[in-house]
Amino acid sequence: xxxxxxxxxxxxxxxxxxxxxxxxxxxxxxxxxxxxxxxxxxxxxxxxxxxxxxxxxxxxxxxxxxxxxxxxxxxxxxxxxxxxxxxxxxxxxxxxxxxxxxxxxxxxxxxxxxxxxxxxxxxxxxxxxxxxxxxxxxxxxxxxxxxxxxxxxxxxxxxxxxxxxxxxxxxxxxxxxxxxxxxxxxxxxxxxxxxxxxxxxxxxxxxxxxxxxxxxxxxxxxxxxxxxxxxxxxxxxxxxxxxxxxxxxxxxxxxxxxxxxxxxxxxxxxxxxxx
Amino acid sequence: xxxxxxxxxxxxxxxxxxxxxxxxxxxxxxxxxxxxxxxxxxxxxxxxxxxxxxxxxxxxxxxxxxxxxxxxxxxxxxxxxxxxxxxxxxxxxxxxxxxxxxxxxxxxxxxxxxxxxxxxxxxxxxxxxxxxxxxxxxxxxxxxxxxxxxxxxxxxxxxxxxxxxxxxxxxxxxxxxxxxxxxxxxxxxxxxxxxxxxxxxxxxxxxxxxxxxxxxxxxxxxxxxxxxxxxxxxxxxxxxxxxxxxxxxxxxxxxxxxxxxxxxxxxxxxxxxxx
Numbered sequence: 001x002x003x004x005x006x007x008x009x010x011x012x013x014x015x016x017x018x019x020x021x022x023x024x025x026x027x028x029x030x031x032x033x034x035x036x037x038x039x040x041x042x043x044x045x046x047x048x049x050x051x052x053x054x055x056x057x058x059x060x061x062x063x064x065x066x067x068x069x070x071x072x073x074x075x076x077x078x079x080x081x082x083x084x085x086x087x088x089x090x091x092x093x094x095x096x097x098x099x100x101x102x103x104x105x106x107x108x109x110x111x112x113x114x115x116x117x118x119x120x121x122x123x124x125x126x127x128x129x130x131x132x133x134x135x136x137x138x139x140x141x142x143x144x145x146x147x148x149x150x151x152x153x154x155x156x157x158x159x160x161x162x163x164x165x166x167x168x169x170x171x172x173x174x175x176x177x178x179x180x181x182x183x184x185x186x187x188x189x190x191x192x193x194x195x196x197x198x199x200x201x202x203x204x205x206x207x208x209x210x211x212x213x214x215x216x217x218x219x220x221x222x223x224x225x226x227x228x229x230x231x232x233x234x235x236x237x238x239x240x241x242x243x244x245x246x247x248x249x250x251x252x253x254x255x256x257x258x259x260x261x262x263x264x265x266x267x268x269x270x271x272x273x274x275x
Numbered sequence: 276x277x278x279x280x281x282x283x284x285x286x287x288x289x290x291x292x293x294x295x296x297x298x299x300x301x302x303x304x305x306x307x308x309x310x311x312x313x314x315x316x317x318x319x320x321x322x323x324x325x326x327x328x329x330x331x332x333x334x335x336x337x338x339x340x341x342x343x344x345x346x347x348x349x350x351x352x353x354x355x356x357x358x359x360x361x362x363x364x365x366x367x368x369x370x371x372x373x374x375x376x377x378x379x380x381x382x383x384x385x386x387x388x389x390x391x392x393x394x395x396x397x398x399x400x401x402x403x404x405x406x407x408x409x410x411x412x413x414x415x416x417x418x419x420x421x422x423x424x425x426x427x428x429x430x431x432x433x434x435x436x437x438x439x440x441x442x443x444x445x446x447x448x449x450x451x452x453x454x455x456x457x458x459x460x461x462x463x464x465x466x467x468x469x470x471x472x473x474x475x476x477x478x479x480x481x482x483x484x485x486x487x488x489x490x491x492x493x494x495x496x497x498x499x500x501x502x503x504x505x506x507x508x509x510x511x512x513x514x515x516x517x518x519x520x521x522x523x524x525x526x527x528x529x530x531x532x533x534x535x536x537x538x539x540x541x542x543x544x545x546x547x548x549x550x
Contacts, residue, residue, distance in 0.1 A: 107501040109485055114459070114503070146460040147422035150485050150501045160462040184389070185421040187435040210384055210425050212490065226382040226425045228389070 007271050008034035008062040010204065010248035011041055014263060016256040020045040021053060026260040028057050030268070034244050036063035036202075037095065039088060051095040062244040063140065063177070063202050064088065064097035070124040071105030071117040071154060078124060081105070085128055092137040099138035099201050101177050104155040106148075117154045122164055125174070133173045140202045141165070142177035147215050158183055158192030165199055175201030178236055179248070181208060181219055184227045193235045200241040204248040205229055205275050217252035221266060223274035233275050245275060282546050283309035283337040285479065285523035286316055289538060291531040295320040296328060301535040303332050305543070309519050311338035311477075312370065314363060326370040337519040338415065338452070338477050339363070339372035345399040346380030346392040346429060353399060356380070360403055367412040374413035374476050376452050379430040381423075392429045397439055400449070408448045415477045416440070417452035422490050433458055433467030440474055450476030453511055454523070456483060456494055459502045468510045475516040479523040480504055480550045492527035496541060498549035508550050520550060 009032050014023055020041050027035055035054075042050045042064070054061060067088030070081040085100075092100045104121040107114050125139065132139050141161045144153035155161055161176045168174050176199045183189055185208075193200070207225030212218050222229050233245065247267050249255050255263055284307050289298055295316050302310055310329075317325045317339070329336060342363030345356040360377075367375045379396040382389050400414065407414050416436045419428035430436055436451045443449050451474045458464055460483075468475070482500030487493050497504050508520065522542050524530050530538055 106485075109501055112501050112503050114501075118462070145421065147420065147487075147490070149460040150483050150487070154460075156460050157462055163462075185424040185429075185431050187393070187432055187438075208425050210381075212422075212425070215422070215487065215490065226384055226387050226389075228387050 005033055006244050007032060007268075008036060008244035008246040009264065009267060010036045010065065010246050011038040012065070013247055013249045013255065014260050015041070015250075017258075017260050020050055022260070024053050024057055024059060026264060027059055030261065030264045032264060034060040034062050036061065036065055036101070036246055036248070037097065038065055039067070039091070042091060042095065047091045047094050054095060061095065061097040062246050063099050063101050064092035064095065065101040066103045066142075067100050068103035069105040069152070071108065071120050073108050073111045073116070073120070078120065082124055082127055086131045089128070089132055089135050089137045093135040097137065099140040099175060099177075100132075101202065102139045102141050103144060104141070104153045106151045107154060114154055121154060122167060125164070126168060129168065129170050129173055138173055138175045138201050140175050140177040142179060142202070143182055144179070145182040157186055157188070158196055159188055162192060162195050162199070171199065175199050177202035177204065179204040180227055180229055180232050181206045184208060184232065190235060193239050196239060198240040200236055200239060201243065202246065203233070203236050203241055203243065204246045205233070206247065206249045214252065217250045219250045221249060221255060222247070222270045229275035245271065247271070280308055281519050282307060282543075283311060283519035283521040284539065284542060285311045285340065285521050286313040287340070288522055288524045288530065289535050290316075290525075292535050295325055297535070299328050299332055299334060301539060302334055305536065305539045307539060309335040309337050311336065311340055311376070311521055311523070312372065313340055314342070314366070317366060317370065322366045322369050329370060336370065336372040337521050338374050338376050339367035339370065340376040341378045341417075342375050343378035344380040344427075346383065346395050348383050348386045348391070348395070353395065357399055357402055361406045364403070364407055364410050364412045368410040372412065374415040374450060374452075375407070376477065377414045377416050378419060379416070379428045381426045382429060389424075389429055396429060397442060400439070401443060404443065404445050404448055413448055413450045413476050415450050415452040417454060417477070418457055419454070420457040432461055432463070433471055434463055437467060437470050437474070446474065450474050452477035452479065454479040455502055455504055455507050456481045459483060459507065465510060468514050471514060473515040475511055475514060476518065477521065478508070478511050478516055478518065479521045480508070481522065481524045489527065492525045494525045496524060496530060497522065497545045504550035520546065522546070
């Protein structure tokens with residue numbers, strides 16, 4: 001089960017401790033082969049410079065995170081949001097990331113209509129497909145946890161992601177990102193993963209802490225919570241996924257407060273054991 | 276749509292402002308016909324005294340909240356938890372509540388197995404049915420929001436509640452409580468409500484605030500958030516529900532800080548308009 005070559009550490013895991021160069025140096029120092037980059041940090045350091053830094057240090061990329069938020073009921077706002085996703089796709093291509101993690105967007109107080117927001121998301125994705133194809137970067141549709149449905153993602157289940165993929169009919173360029181933290185509670189997760197099969201192009205792991213206190217920034221290190229992560233890894237692999245296992249831990253009060261080498265050391269220790 | 280006789284205000288909505296007698300007095304003063312009582316408050320005031328107070332003031336009851344948390348992997352703990360539910364059923368019967376809101380329980384760190392926790396919940400409910408039937412109080416299975424799955428409820432969707440009801444085969448004594456706050460994000464909510472039909476024995480309303488900051492105590496007043504509450508009310512009614520519309524608002528920093536008459540005044544104003 002231990003396969004060091006498949007470990008990826010998402011940049012957000014060390015979001016507050018490191019600039020992009022410091023983060024890449026920490027990966028190199030600890031022989032971590034792969035990462036997924038955080039868009040804000042990439043724009044801060046510069047797209048070209050980031051791409052060079054990654055390539056020069058022989059780091060692989062499992063993704064670029066994130067683009068989306070295209071559910072506005074205002075046509076102009078939605079068009080601008082789609083343009084921003086196209087820029088994110090260009091950036092992903094420039095740094096060599098295979099996919100852009102796609103976060104649909106939430107429900108607007110102006111219309112309070114989740115069904116309409118879902119339709120707008122789906123129509124918006126359809127409009128983005130030609131650009132994604134032209135730059136060769138997959139759109140990785142990521143179901144997010146229902147607790148951030150209002151602000152971030154009306155795509156709340158793997159089942160719905162599968163339905164969107166069915167309707168889009170663009171298997172070459174639209175995939176699904178499975179994030180354990182977002183979907184572990186789903187009674188239909190097994191069926192969803194099995195049906196997703198090779199659509200799964202990204203697999204993010206973090207744990208659900210029993211005493212979770214924040215809706216976004218209190219994720220747990222694999223092994224510290226209640227999710228059967230090893231079981232979920234086996235399920236995505238049984239469905240055909242053979243890509244990176246990406247540690248993605250938003251943790252304002254714990255892991256973001258620690259030294260980079262300590263955090264990476266703990267991840268190395270957990271990887272292959274609890275996930 | 277306005278039908279004042281169907282308004283119920285859950286005791287938890289004024290949890291921090293009122294003792295049970297103060298709460299009942301506020302209902303009477305504002306001509307609110309119905310409530311659902313909070314178990315801790317009932318035990319504090321005394322079951323018999325609470326029952327008398329409710330009856331003497333001509334207040335109807337839409338429920339008693341809550342019993343459950345029976346998913347422990349430890350047999351003795353689980354047995355004690357079921358005994359506690361039996362006591363809660365007795366209390367509900369004594370005060371004249373038609374149903375006990377049933378909260379399944381979470382995932383234990385000792386086994387990290389959500390599927391096993393679900394099976395234990397279902398088996399535990401089966402063991403509670405004879406007692407519920409003997410005292411004539413329905414078990415209202417309440418799907419709760421996935422964000423409190425770890426600590427409170429592995430029952431996360433209406434669909435799963437329907438599956439449990441199918442397996443239990445006790446339609447006379449096991450129903451479903453639909454709480455808008457818990458299920459609004461569900462892509463399959465329409466089908467779930469339609470299939471639940473007359474199983475729906477309790478309907479709780481509160482709104483999801485776009486800037487929600489707490490996992491349990493930051494619910495919004497209907498009209499202040501992003502849920503299409505009127506739409507959901509129409510759906511449960513189309514499914515056959517004709518019971519009370521129960522306002523249940525856990526709100527530590529807003530509604531729990533206000534005067535009872537002000538809170539009830541706002542509810543009266545919203546009832547029949549946004550829900």
